[in-house]
Amino acid sequence: MLVRFTYLAVTHAFAALRLLRMTDREKDIEILALRHQLTVLHRQLGKRRPRLRPEDRALLAALLVPLSRATLRRLQLLVSPDTVLRWHRNLVKTRHARASVHRGPGRPRTVASIRRLVLRLATENPSWGYRRIHGELALLGATIAASTVWEILKSAGVDPAPHRTTVTWADFLRSQAEAILAMDFIETVTLTGQRQYILAAIHHAGRRVRILGTTAHPTHAWVTQAVRNLLMDLEDAGNLARVRLLIRDRDAKYPALLDAILSAAGISTVLTGVRMPRMNSITERWVKTLRTELLDRMLIWNQTHLRHALREYERHYNLHRTHRSLAAAAPLRARPQPFEPDRIERLAVRRRDRLGGVLHEYRHAA
Known part of the structure; x- marks a missing residue:
């Protein structure tokens, strides 16, 4: 409405400038012609009222309100003088309402x-x-x-x-993630045809991965020693006191003594259901990442080669690989501050290859 009203006002302003060059005789003739046209319109419309837009009403109210009521009655208007005055009152009321909104009643708005x-x-x-x-x-x-x-x-x-x-399940699991550790076995086959078993653990909150070892014969003694090494690693890092739960499946490779060892360290064991990998979803997701980014992309010669590749990948995963759950940070490396616009233009990046180019890491050039 405001745009249309402005257009009409500018149009009539230019029309008023055109009237300055006209003589009184020409103006009288134009007024008589316009009055006659209004008489013809009244005769054709009869009792029907013309439809006026809001901007038309506002413009007529602004132009005709200075005239007296008697003068308005003498004019051959399409509406009555009372209607014109009512339009003007509504126009003034709307303007005051808008001013009060901008001014704001009572106390000022909160910062x-x-x-x-x-x-x-x-x-x-x-x-x-x-x-x-x-x-x-x-x-x-x-x-x-x-x-x-x-x-x-x-x-x-x-x-x-x-x-x-x-509390939603997502909020509940997120609040408990600091106390949860998960563990699982991953199987792979070397070029010699030997089946290797990889035992790994992941912390739910920090997403840090610890590859506990690889073996072709996962005996109960080997698994027990691997878990003891994990507990010592957590204690040296100062994280053992925060871990209270360990999630694992019902694989027969885990000895019965394992639960007692964990219980002595204050950690309770949570067993997943039969054929329910979603109960250990974070570990299962990491296993898929390990296969996609490492095991499916390179040929493993033997156990020594596998251990070397796993050490490199563990270092890459914990120190360089970004995670959406950590806001694009790595488990053991915080996300750096964003660059200034002038520094981005001079940004130089150098690539570092791991495992013969299977893994790529990008760092700032010195």
């Missing part, structure tokens, strides 16, 4: 950063009500009323705390 912080606290803490969020804001030095916090949550469509405390 956008405070509003975002309130919504963030409500999203990250589903059990917090508006008063708990208000208290946290007070600790952060943000002076805001508790009723304002409630109004922000209500306007954003955030439900009250009792309706937001439902």
Whole structure:
């Protein structure tokens, strides 16, 4: 409507400039001709009223309101003088309403950063009500009323705390990931025809992989020693106290003594169901990644070659390979800060090959 009204106003402004060059006699003749055309239109329309657009009403109200009611009655208008005056009153009322919206009644609007912080606290803490969020804001030095916090949550469509405390499976597993370790066997065959068994463990939270060893004969003694080495590695890294669960399948390669060893370290064993690999989905996904990126892309000569390839891949996976669950960071390497625009133009990248070019790593050139 505003665009159309502006167009009509500019058009009539140029028409008014054209009238300046006309004589009074020419203007009188034009007025008589226009009046006669209006009489013809009235005769054709009869009792039907013409349809006027909102911009037409606004323009007529702005042009005709300076005239008196008696003058409006003498004019042969398509509408009555009372209608023109009503249009003007509506136009003034709309203008005042828009001004009040821009001005804002009452207290000033809350700062956008405070509003975002309130919504963030409500999203990250589903059990917090508006008063708990208000208290946290007070600790952060943000002076805001508790009723304002409630109004922000209500306007954003955030439900009250009792309706937001439902925990999804994804949130539950994410909160427990720090205490979960998973383990599995991977089978592969060398060029000599020998079947090799790879025992690996992965931490759910950090996605760090530990390849515990490879053997052609996974005896109970070998598996027990591999798990003892894992526990010592976790203790040296200071992570043993945080691990409370170990997920594994029901493979007969695991000895009965294994559960007792883990229990002595404060770790409970969780067995997956029969033919239910999704219960150990993170490990199964890593096994697929290992096959896709390493085992299916190179020929393994013997056990020595396999161990060398696995050491290289473990180093590559933990220190270089990015993960979506870690926001594109690696398990043992944080994501670097983004470059400045001027530095990107001078960016030089060097490629490093592992295992004869099977794995590629890219780093900044020195």
